Amino acid sequence: MCNERAMKNILKKISLVFLGIAVLAAAFFVISLFFDEAVFVRKGTLYRAKVPEKLVALTFDDGPSPEWTPKVLDELKEAQVKATFFMLGDHVRRYPEIARRVLAEGHEIENHTYDHHVLIYYKMDELEKEIKDAQDTIKDVTGVVPRYFRPPKAWLFSREKKKIEEMGYRIVLWSLNSKDWVTFHDKQITAYILKRIQPGDIILFHDSGGVFTAEGGNRKQTVKTIPRLVKKLKERGYRFVTINELMSEQHP
Numbered sequence: 001m002c003n004e005r006a007m008k009n010i011l012k013k014i015s016l017v018f019l020g021i022a023v024l025a026a027a028f029f030v031i032s033l034f035f036d037e038a039v040f041v042r043k044g045t046l047y048r049a050k051v052p053e054k055l056v057a058l059t060f061d062d063g064p065s066p067e068w069t070p071k072v073l074d075e076l077k078e079a080q081v082k083a084t085f086f087m088l089g090d091h092v093r094r095y096p097e098i099a100r101r102v103l104a105e106g107h108e109i110e111n112h113t114y115d116h117h118v119l120i121y122y123k124m125d126e127l128e129k130e131i132k133d134a135q136d137t138i139k140d141v142t143g144v145v146p147r148y149f150r151p152p153k154a155w156l157f158s159r160e161k162k163k164i165e166e167m168g169y170r171i172v173l174w175s176l177n178s179k180d181w182v183t184f185h186d187k188q189i190t191a192y193i194l195k196r197i198q199p200g201d202i203i204l205f206h207d208s209g210g211v212f213t214a215e216g217g218n219r220k221q222t223v224k225t226i227p228r229l230v231k232k233l234k235e236r237g238y239r240f241v242t243i244n245e246l247m248s249e250q251h252p
């Protein structure tokens with residue numbers, strides 16, 4: 001009897017461990033769906049374009065950075081690729097020369113808020129100010145009025161979406177997340193993208209920031225990924241476009 005009870009206890013403990021693992025795996029799956037591909041908030045946004053040919057858009061968030069953006073620009077120039085930079089108003093104000101260089105080299109500058117705050121905590125007038133301040137700073141520094149908006153960490157719901165669209169913006173997320181802020185090797189980033197790439201994909205990179213901040217960080221892997229990934233995608237027949245170009249090629 002004693003042995004039977006002991007066995008039952010062991011089985012109970014084993015099933016609890018398995019249950020715990022299953023719960024953790026499910027949580028990890030849901031979190032990665034949210035943060036990797038932002039699938040729960042995609043509705044009504046542009047995250048992948050329906051295009052008749054092999055087009056792909058590289059996008060870089062959180063810059064400009066005095067350390068990393070010039071390196072990203074050098075690699076893009078070498079690879080003869082134009083990209084889209086979702087910039088923070090605060091960083092544009094602090095590093096105006098770099099923002100102007102991005103534009104001068106034929107890339108596109110779009111809006112990623114002024115301070116990189118998560119939008120769902122804002123009242124509507126605060127959200128409007130956050131986006132408008134970035135818009136005004138980008139316009140003052142570069143002369144360009146951004147028309148595409150990417151929300152920090154993709155956190156937004158229908159209330160925020162409606163307000164942002166009322167301000168004249170199209171919301172842009174991504175279909176492929178390079179995870180360059182947590183991945184430690186450019187080969188890994190490239191392999192991940194090559195395995196999943198589809199025509200019309202929008203790929204998320206960062207030219208500034210670390211795991212928890214939008215400033216500083218180590219973007220060495222991002223810089224190294226550009227030539228490797230571009231070469232491989234060109235071999236597969238892909239052409240690189242900005243978000244504006246991608247939109248103009250999209251099927252109605």
Ligand SMILES: [Zn+2]
Pocket residue numbers: 061062112116151152153214
């Ligand atoms: Zn960001």
